[in-house]
Amino acid sequence: MLGRRGLLRFLIVPPYLWLAAFLLAPVVLIAIMSLRPEVGPINFARAWQPTLDQYRTIVGTVAYMRQLGISALMALIVAAAATALAYPIAYFLAFRAGDRAPLFLFLLLVPFAVSFLLRVMAWRLMLGTNGAINSFLEWLGVIHDPLDLLIYSRAAVVITLVYVWIPFAALPIYAAMGRIDRRQLEAAADLGAGPWSRFWRVTVPLSLPGAAASFFMVFIPSIGEYVTPRLVGGSETYMYGQLIQDLFGRAASWASGSAAAVIMLLLTVLLVLLATRIIDLRRLAT
Amino acid sequence: MTVLDKLARPWPAVLMILAVMLAACGTGGSTTPGAASASAQESQSKAPEPNELTVLEWGGYEDPKFWTDFADANPTADVNFELGNNDADILGLMEGGSEADVFHFYTGWQQFYVDEGLVQEIDTSKLTNWDKVPDSFKALGQVNGKQYYIPWDWGFTSILYNTKKVPEVTSWDALFNPDYSGHIAMWDDGPAAVTVSSYVHGYDETAITDEQLASIEQEWKQQKPLNLHYWDSEYENLCPEVMSGDIWVAYAWQGCYATALYEGTPVAYANPKEGRNSWVGLYGISADSDSPDLALKFLDDKLAETSCGNAVTLFYYGCANADVMAAVTDPVLVQAFSIDDPSILENTNFTPPVTAAQRDAWTAMWTRVKAE
Numbered sequence: 099m100l101g102r103r104g105l106l107r108f109l110i111v112p113p114y115l116w117l118a119a120f121l122l123a124p125v126v127l128i129a130i131m132s133l134r135p136e137v138g139p140i141n142f143a144r145a146w147q148p149t150l151d152q153y154r155t156i157v158g159t160v161a162y163m164r165q166l167g168i169s170a171l172m173a174l175i176v177a178a179a180a181t182a183l184a185y186p187i188a189y190f191l192a193f194r195a196g197d198r199a200p201l202f203l204f205l206l207l208v209p210f211a212v213s214f215l216l217r218v219m220a221w222r223l224m225l226g227t228n229g230a231i232n233s234f235l236e237w238l239g240v241i242h243d244p245l246d247l248l249i250y251s252r253a254a255v256v257i258t259l260v261y262v263w264i265p266f267a268a269l270p271i272y273a274a275m276g277r278i279d280r281r282q283l284e285a286a287a288d289l290g291a292g293p294w295s296r297f298w299r300v301t302v303p304l305s306l307p308g309a310a311a312s313f314f315m316v317f318i319p320s321i322g323e324y325v326t327p328r329l330v331g332g333s334e335t336y337m338y339g340q341l342i343q344d345l346f347g348r349a350a351s352w353a354s355g356s357a358a359a360v361i362m363l364l365l366t367v368l369l370v371l372l373a374t375r376i377i378d379l380r381r382l383a384t
Numbered sequence: 385m386t387v388l389d390k391l392a393r394p395w396p397a398v399l400m401i402l403a404v405m406l407a408a409c410g411t412g413g414s415t416t417p418g419a420a421s422a423s424a425q426e427s428q429s430k431a432p433e434p435n436e437l438t439v440l441e442w443g444g445y446e447d448p449k450f451w452t453d454f455a456d457a458n459p460t461a462d463v464n465f466e467l468g469n470n471d472a473d474i475l476g477l478m479e480g481g482s483e484a485d486v487f488h489f490y491t492g493w494q495q496f497y498v499d500e501g502l503v504q505e506i507d508t509s510k511l512t513n514w515d516k517v518p519d520s521f522k523a524l525g526q527v528n529g530k531q532y533y534i535p536w537d538w539g540f541t542s543i544l545y546n547t548k549k550v551p552e553v554t555s556w557d558a559l560f561n562p563d564y565s566g567h568i569a570m571w572d573d574g575p576a577a578v579t580v581s582s583y584v585h586g587y588d589e590t591a592i593t594d595e596q597l598a599s600i601e602q603e604w605k606q607q608k609p610l611n612l613h614y615w616d617s618e619y620e621n622l623c624p625e626v627m628s629g630d631i632w633v634a635y636a637w638q639g640c641y642a643t644a645l646y647e648g649t650p651v652a653y654a655n656p657k658e659g660r661n662s663w664v665g666l667y668g669i670s671a672d673s674d675s676p677d678l679a680l681k682f683l684d685d686k687l688a689e690t691s692c693g694n695a696v697t698l699f700y701y702g703c704a705n706a707d708v709m710a711a712v713t714d715p716v717l718v719q720a721f722s723i724d725d726p727s728i729l730e731n732t733n734f735t736p737p738v739t740a741a742q743r744d745a746w747t748a749m750w751t752r753v754k755a756e
Binding site: 159161162164165226227228246250328331332333334336340341344345346347348349350351352 | 468469470472473475476479480566572573574608609611612613614616628629630743744747748750751752754755756
């Protein structure tokens with residue numbers, strides 16, 4: 099019979115192996131690939147001399163670095179907006195929904211039943227020149243010609259991404275609010291704090307770790323987005339994730355695509371480390 | 385030390401990294417691709433071929449109507465598809481170790497697969513439909529005097545335009561006309577951009593100089609704000625917007641032209657003074673294929689009447705079977721393929737082969753244009 103340690107090992111080893119095989123190993127392969135000197139048939143058994151040429155090319159191309167900055171900024175906006183919009187949803191679920199919280203939580207998760215691609219494609223129907231929003235505005239008489247800016251613009255990409263991420267962002271905040279000891283709110287009330295004061299001085303600080311987790315959960319994948327800008331973005335909405343895809347797919351240069359991916363990974367890790375140093379989550383939680 | 389602490393040690397990761405790095409930097413392999421394929425072929429001759437086939441295709445071409453003759457003749461064969469988005473993607477997947485037996489790409493990219501030992505020569509004497517393929521098409525599948533590829537689909541590239549919004553288009557420079565700002569769509573492809581600029585400026589597209597490429601890059605960077613978007617899928621983000629009226633001027637293939645005509649959209653397909661472009665799709669059999677005979681049968685059947693006919697009548701692509709093309713009478717298709725214009729081929733530029741250096745420079749240029 100398994101002891102406590104044995105059980106723990108039994109439970110923990112499989113996910114470790116899984117992550118090593120399907121997360122760590124591909125990342126290592128990408129890192130190795132980024133050091134390859136040339137394109138051509140990929141044969142790891144053949145000798146090759148590692149080089150930083152691909153990194154020099156990527157970093158030395160101003161347009162690529164500019165895209166990395168723009169993508170980071172867009173991810174920042176998306177993460178901030180999704181977190182801000184998810185916060186009231188999580189608050190409602192944690193403090194106001196009462197016995198119906200599971201039902202509302204289920205409703206929040208309903209969009210996940212529809213494929214990501216379909217949800218993004220649906221926004222094309224909403225934002226398109228002859229889409230729902232333009233048609234409605236024309237019907238109201240607010241506009242006479244369809245608004246071009248609604249689709250194939252950075253705004254369209256941001257709007258779509260925020261929509262996609264809101265349900266994800268609400269979950270960590272909801273979990274954090276669920277852990278708040280209600281007696282702290284009662285104590286604050288007993289000491290004369292009004293509803294707003296209790297919210298700002300008790301609920302918000304105690305839920306901030308959840309909000310921070312939401313922010314990063316949205317920020318990290320958004321910085322490398324390429325599907326959404328491809329579907330609702332235009333010529334002027336290129337993102338760094340599309341650059342990586344293009345280097346792999348259109349330039350047939352897996353080495354430079356890998357280098358671009360590693361640069362993005364390093365930047366993301368750096369930004370997250372920087373943010374976690376500025377925002378001390380453990381201190382916030384106490 | 386707790387169990388968790390022990391498990392937190394990164395030994396599994398370290399072992400894996402070491403294993404991968406050893407494999408990556410190993411010097412044990414001096415095998416050339418040609419030798420590898422030769423030994424593979426030797427072993428193939430001893431063992432019976434598996435009754436399964438993997439086809440590396442452009443997305444959309446996996447439709448069973450494109451290979452219906454093979455499916456009917458080989459009902460037990462297991463045909464699987466890997467999909468690529470463009471020629472560079474297909475080449476990248478082949479270079480990356482795709483297990484495809486058959487792969488599909490377009491004119492301009494013939495040399496790379498031969499140079500890199502990724503393709504095997506085709507024994508055309510085993511093909512029953514080969515005599516229906518025009519010699520000019522057969523020649524496109526030859527490299528260094530050997531038949532490595534089978535031509536299959538073909539078509540034109542020109543300017544597709546909305547006749548209610550745009551007067552007659554007579555030049556490729558319509559793609560750069562600011563009057564159509566926000567309603568232009570260029571294909572998302574570097575070599576295509578170089579081709580268009582070469583036509584407009586009279587450059588020799590097989591010998592583009594560095595200065596010309598720099599000027600082409602500037603030209604497309606300036607064109608970028610005029611573009612609604614770069615399309616990358618004819619039936620996903622080009623045709624729907626041509627038919628909705630969002631796109632007025634587009635770099636397009638004749639398939640979208642025929643689709644729009646069938647839908648009653650007011651469109652025309654330009655005969656630019658610089659000439660249209662024409663392309664031909666080619667199939668090759670992988671040097672490492674486990675099923676070369678089945679692969680050959682698959683390609684032979686693709687040239688058969690029904691499969692080729694479906695490409696023409698259902699998807700509006702030309703097909704290399706001359707008998708099928710001769711039987712086209714549908715007025716829309718006659719118009720789309722300019723079958724009623726005997727001079728059309730005289731004013732058509734066939735896509736020339738590109739070198740690896742040109743391909744890399746042009747795709748890098750295009751990536752910079754998009755990232756600008």
